[in-house]
Amino acid sequence: MPLVKRNIDPRHLCHTALPRGIKNELECVTNISLANIIRQLSSLSKYAEDIFGELFNEAHSFSFRVNSLQERVDRLSVSVTQLDPKEEELSLQDITMRKAFRSSTIQDQQLFDRKTLPIPLQETYDVCEQPPPLNILTPYRDDGKEGLKFYTNPSYFFDLWKEKMLQDTEDKRKEKRKQKQKNLDRPHEPEKVPRAPHDRRREWQKLAQGPELAEDDADLLHKHIEVANGPASHFETRPQTYVDHMDGSYSLSALPFSQMSELLTRAEERVLVRPHEPPPPPPMHGAGDAKPIPTCISSATGLIENRPQSPAAGRTPVFVSPTPPPPPPPLPSALSTSSLRASMTSTPPPPVPPPPPPPATALPAPAVPPPPAPLQIAPGVLHPAPPPIAPPLVQPSPPVARAAPVCETVPVHPLPQGEGQGLPPPPPPPPLPPPGIRPSSPVTVAALAHPPSGLHPTPSTAPGPHVPLMPPSPPSQVIPASEPKRHPSTLPVISDARSVLLEAIRKGIQLRKVEEQREQEAKHERIENDVATILSRRIAVEYSDSEDDSEFDEVDWLE
Amino acid sequence: MAGQEDPVQREIHQDWANREYMRSSPAASRKSSDFLNSFDMSCRSRLATLNEKLTALERRIEYIEARVTKGETLT
Numbered sequence: 001m002p003l004v005k006r007n008i009d010p011r012h013l014c015h016t017a018l019p020r021g022i023k024n025e026l027e028c029v030t031n032i033s034l035a036n037i038i039r040q041l042s043s044l045s046k047y048a049e050d051i052f053g054e055l056f057n058e059a060h061s062f063s064f065r066v067n068s069l070q071e072r073v074d075r076l077s078v079s080v081t082q083l084d085p086k087e088e089e090l091s092l093q094d095i096t097m098r099k100a101f102r103s104s105t106i107q108d109q110q111l112f113d114r115k116t117l118p119i120p121l122q123e124t125y126d127v128c129e130q131p132p133p134l135n136i137l138t139p140y141r142d143d144g145k146e147g148l149k150f151y152t153n154p155s156y157f158f159d160l161w162k163e164k165m166l167q168d169t170e171d172k173r174k175e176k177r178k179q180k181q182k183n184l185d186r187p188h189e190p191e192k193v194p195r196a197p198h199d200r201r202r203e204w205q206k207l208a209q210g211p212e213l214a215e216d217d218a219d220l221l222h223k224h225i226e227v228a229n230g231p232a233s234h235f236e237t238r239p240q241t242y243v244d245h246m247d248g249s250y251s252l253s254a255l256p257f258s259q260m261s262e263l264l265t266r267a268e269e270r271v272l273v274r275p276h277e278p279p280p281p282p283p284m285h286g287a288g289d290a291k292p293i294p295t296c297i298s299s300a301t302g303l304i305e306n307r308p309q310s311p312a313a314g315r316t317p318v319f320v321s322p323t324p325p326p327p328p329p330p331l332p333s334a335l336s337t338s339s340l341r342a343s344m345t346s347t348p349p350p351p352v353p354p355p356p357p358p359p360a361t362a363l364p365a366p367a368v369p370p371p372p373a374p375l376q377i378a379p380g381v382l383h384p385a386p387p388p389i390a391p392p393l394v395q396p397s398p399p400v401a402r403a404a405p406v407c408e409t410v411p412v413h414p415l416p417q418g419e420g421q422g423l424p425p426p427p428p429p430p431p432l433p434p435p436g437i438r439p440s441s442p443v444t445v446a447a448l449a450h451p452p453s454g455l456h457p458t459p460s461t462a463p464g465p466h467v468p469l470m471p472p473s474p475p476s477q478v479i480p481a482s483e484p485k486r487h488p489s490t491l492p493v494i495s496d497a498r499s500v501l502l503e504a505i506r507k508g509i510q511l512r513k514v515e516e517q518r519e520q521e522a523k524h525e526r527i528e529n530d531v532a533t534i535l536s537r538r539i540a541v542e543y544s545d546s547e548d549d550s551e552f553d554e555v556d557w558l559e
Numbered sequence: 560m561a562g563q564e565d566p567v568q569r570e571i572h573q574d575w576a577n578r579e580y581m582r583s584s585p586a587a588s589r590k591s592s593d594f595l596n597s598f599d600m601s602c603r604s605r606l607a608t609l610n611e612k613l614t615a616l617e618r619r620i621e622y623i624e625a626r627v628t629k630g631e632t633l634t
Contacts, residue, residue, distance in 0.1 A: 008592065013585065026570050030577040037584045044588050048595050055602045062606070065613050072620050079627055094629070101625035103618050 006050060006120045009043035010036040050120055092500055096507040109532060162534055169538045176541070 013036040014029055022028050117125065134147040141147060
């Protein structure tokens with residue numbers, strides 16, 4: 001039955017009961033009909049007024065919009081004419097700091113709400129019979145439901161439909177999951193074939209890494225022989241190989257914490273000899289670098305001292321380890337190797353290595369006539385490192401003793417060069433860095449390796465001409481020691497300083513992700529009972545592989 | 560009879576004339592209502608197109624304004 005929007009009132013002009021006792025019935029009927037016609041006309045005029053009124057209202061709202069639009073166009077035309085391409089600047093802040101333009105995405109829905117009922121229909125509706133006032137009994141219900149809902153419930157359609165849709169989506173999701181699992185299970189079998197090579201690769205990798213980690217001593221020996229032709233003894237080389245393949249820092253960090261603490265305490269003890277500071281434990285390289293450098297300066301003429309240190313550094317690793325090819329990270333290797341020995345292989349060999357260095361240092365000193373003293377200072381630098389490692393093996397006393405001799409030797413040599421006062425300080429620098437760094441944490445291990453390396457690079461650059469042997473070793477030290485350790489720490493922290501644009505884009509991505517979520521949440525709260533949302537969610541389930549279809553929803557819903 | 564019939568006949572004739580006359584007015588009102596309906600329809604379609612164009616224009620203006628001016632800063 002079509003609903004009539006507007007009724008013209010008297011439908012039946014002539015169908016009326018005639019009053020009794022009328023002489024001229026025909027005339028009466030005619031008159032009544034004519035009157036009805038006039039009523040009809042009046043109703044028609046109302047009808048027309050309604051129509052025109054509606055049209056006028058709509059057009060009127062349009063005129064408002066047109067006027068405001070006209071104003072905006074005028075303003076815009078002015079501002080556009082004022083645009084100057086020469087002065088305009090493009091700032092990247094537009095990407096990060098400003099919201100992106102978004103045109104309005106209003107969608108009409110729920111078009112048949114009670115409020116949208118036109119007035120004439122509303123009038124007709126009001127005339128209709130109301131349902132019985134069952135709501136009177138609502139307060140007496142136990143379940144708190146509206147009494148009228150059991151008589152007539154218009155929201156029933158939506159409720160049932162929504163429930164069905166949600167159920168449907170759940171079912172489909174489960175089905176998909178099942179299918180996925182099946183699909184996954186099936187491909188698994190064929191995939192196993194390709195996986196085999198993968199495993200092989202791993203095996204190869206293991207093989208590649210294995211030698212250092214797990215291979216027999218014999219193999220190690222062979223390797224060392226190949227790698228190191230130098231004077232280095234085999235026991236020493238062994239640890240080096242460990243170090244070479246494993247990062248010194250990692251190996252050290254791998255040490256049980258107790259051992260680390262032991263090392264630290266020992267270092268502190270050594271430090272105690274000097275009334276210095278364990279407190280300054282700046283873990284970073286900067287601190288370590290800073291310390292040693294000033295000490296060097298104070299000790300003597302910076303250049304001279306630096307030179308000796310650098311050669312010493314270069315050579316000492318050499319002594320400890322096979323000279324040229326094997327250890328890119330000689331210093332760290334020395335430290336870590338010693339530590340490794342201490343920790344892993346508590347065997348006689350470790351004690352052996354420490355002794356050799358002193359003689360070795362002695363040897364190089366004669367070899368290079370000009371910087372004999374520096375060389376010895378250098379050993380001092382190196383020694384502090386080995387002693388901490390050695391102590392765990394035997395006793396705390398030996399390291400101190402060793403350190404002490406070193407110190408003694410140092411002063412003797414520096415004296416000829418210049419300042420006796422400066423000499424005492426030089427020994428401190430070596431021990432200083434380790435204690436300061438160690439207390440901090442395992443991370444400090446990297447720092448541990450660094451201070452020497454940091455020391456050396458600066459001198460090495462300066463004394464470059466110093467010794468032909470030097471150049472190869474110091475660079476190698478610097479590169480391996482500093483780089484591998486720095487990378488892990490610096491990479492995450494430092495954003496690519498290359499381009500601001502990259503930063504802007506990155507930020508933009510952040511903003512978008514987080515804000516999308518926010519908007520989605522807001523939307524979910526706003527229109528949880530939205531037909532379009534429910535429908536799109538149900539459809540999205542069929543397309544989405546992932547479990548969360550929320551994004552899908554939002555996309556479908558926005559478009 | 561004739562005398563009696565005359566007034567009746569006269570009345571009937573009169574009635575015929577009256578009904579003839581009355582027939583035209585409802586037809587006229589029907590015509591006018593038809594016109595009103597069709598007028599309503601055509602006006603609505605025109606208004607719809609107008610609304611469409613207005614909305615498009617508003618959006619375009621919005622867009623152009625956004626191009627020319629700075630976007631609002633993020634909080």
